[in-house]
Amino acid sequence: YHSETNPNGIINLGTAENKLNNVEMLSKLNDPKVSTVTAEQLLYGPNPGSDRLRIEIAKLLNRYLKPKVSFTMENICVGNGCGPLTNLCGEVLFDHGDAVLVPGPYYGGFEADLKYGSRVYTIPVPHCEGDCLKVDEAALEKALKNANRPIKGIIIANPNNPFGRCYSAEQLLLFCNFAKSHGLIVICDEIYGLSTWRDITEENIEEGKCIEDYHYLPDPENTHGLWGFSKDFCLNGLRIGCTISYSKTVMAAMQKICFLTCIPTNIDNILVNILSDVEWTDQFILNNNRKLLKNYTHLTNSLNAHNIPYVKGDSGFFIYIDLHQAGIDELDLWMKLLEGGVYISPSQAFFSEDKASERNWFRMCFAVEQDELNLSLDRLYK
Numbered sequence: 001y002h003s004e005t006n007p008n009g010i011i012n013l014g015t016a017e018n019k020l021n022n023v024e025m026l027s028k029l030n031d032p033k034v035s036t037v038t039a040e041q042l043l044y045g046p047n048p049g050s051d052r053l054r055i056e057i058a059k060l061l062n063r064y065l066k067p068k069v070s071f072t073m074e075n076i077c078v079g080n081g082c083g084p085l086t087n088l089c090g091e092v093l094f095d096h097g098d099a100v101l102v103p104g105p106y107y108g109g110f111e112a113d114l115k116y117g118s119r120v121y122t123i124p125v126p127h128c129e130g131d132c133l134k135v136d137e138a139a140l141e142k143a144l145k146n147a148n149r150p151i152k153g154i155i156i157a158n159p160n161n162p163f164g165r166c167y168s169a170e171q172l173l174l175f176c177n178f179a180k181s182h183g184l185i186v187i188c189d190e191i192y193g194l195s196t197w198r199d200i201t202e203e204n205i206e207e208g209k210c211i212e213d214y215h216y217l218p219d220p221e222n223t224h225g226l227w228g229f230s231k232d233f234c235l236n237g238l239r240i241g242c243t244i245s246y247s248k249t250v251m252a253a254m255q256k257i258c259f260l261t262c263i264p265t266n267i268d269n270i271l272v273n274i275l276s277d278v279e280w281t282d283q284f285i286l287n288n289n290r291k292l293l294k295n296y297t298h299l300t301n302s303l304n305a306h307n308i309p310y311v312k313g314d315s316g317f318f319i320y321i322d323l324h325q326a327g328i329d330e331l332d333l334w335m336k337l338l339e340g341g342v343y344i345s346p347s348q349a350f351f352s353e354d355k356a357s358e359r360n361w362f363r364m365c366f367a368v369e370q371d372e373l374n375l376s377l378d379r380l381y382k
């Protein structure tokens with residue numbers, strides 16, 4: 001779809017991309033002071049990212065995620081996106097054939113990132129009835145007991161994908177304590193961690209809600225994070241993420257094999273130049289969250305008017321909507337929507353359970369200009 005060159009094309013609200021800040025980001029990236037390539041950058045750089053970049057990322061995450069124990073560059077290993085770094089975690093933390101629990105429905109990339117490269121398998125754990133962000137100990141125990149592979153960890157996304165919402169502090173601690181008591185490793189993917197907009201005000205944005213935020217971690221040696229630039233900085237195509245860990249052993253192992261995931265030196269330099277402009281960075285994040293809240297409010301007003309139920313969001317840029325009222329099978333509806341010119345992601349892309357209440361939900365991204373959002377809604381309601 002393009003409003004001028006392809007107005008009848010399919011609007012893509014299925015891929016998790018944020019297009020609301022292209023003007024701001026492009027003017028920063030195309031500033032010669034930010035992007036000029038120097039002779040030094042023609043040489044090999046440090047595989048885990050430059051010290052300068054790791055320092056800047058640690059400062060940024062300390063500012064927004066407010067971990068109880070501040071991050072330093074020693075806790076950060078930079079790489080070419082959270083997807084490849086999830087695979088790196090799989091290689092470093094587990095053995096081929098191991099499995100990890102994952103609260104479902106879940107971000108489909110986890111399955112591919114862990115399975116295709118590191119041969120680690122995902123085992124979904126159902127949420128409590130009536131609250132998709134609540135997973136109780138009994139469900140975790142049951143999944144552990146019934147698994148046909150050795151379970152070695154838990155992977156979660158917080159803010160959650162596909163729900164666009166943060167877990168509660170209690171829930172995060174439940175995951176961590178459960179993991180500790182069963183000797184499991186926790187991987188927490190916080191790629192939407194700076195796109196939290198629930199209590200946004202004129203002056204401030206809500207402090208990020210991350211696993212490190214609430215409490216001293218029950219088992220810091222076995223709890224590892226992921227964060228990246230794809231979502232919070234709208235830079236999917238540049239391919240940059242990082243692993244975050246307090247464990248010296250895990251960091252040492254990652255730094256040994258991260259030559260497989262290292263980022264280009266000029267991108268490293270561009271990111272240093274962006275993040276070291278703290279005023280610009282903070283303004284960018286604040287503006288982004290204001291725009292996300294505005295689009296979310298606009299979208300939910302419209303969904304309410306059409307009696308379409310949805311999971312209430314507070315972060316990220318998609319919403320999980322319930323299209324049972326269409327009265328047809330999920331994949332048939334998905335095809336119908338594509339034919340009608342709008343692409344949104346069906347619950348099966350998130351490995352939803354094969355039961356009526358879990359199917360016919362769709363994840364819809366809303367980080368597009370309002371004209372495009374309105375046109376998508378027109379196509380959806382038809």
Ligand SMILES: Cc1ncc(COP(=O)(O)O)c(C=O)c1O
Binds near residue numbers: 191229241
């Ligand atoms: C939860 C989650 N993790 C990881 C990724 C992939 O991130 P990256 O672009 O850094 O590889 C995505 C992209 O949609 C995501 O939603």
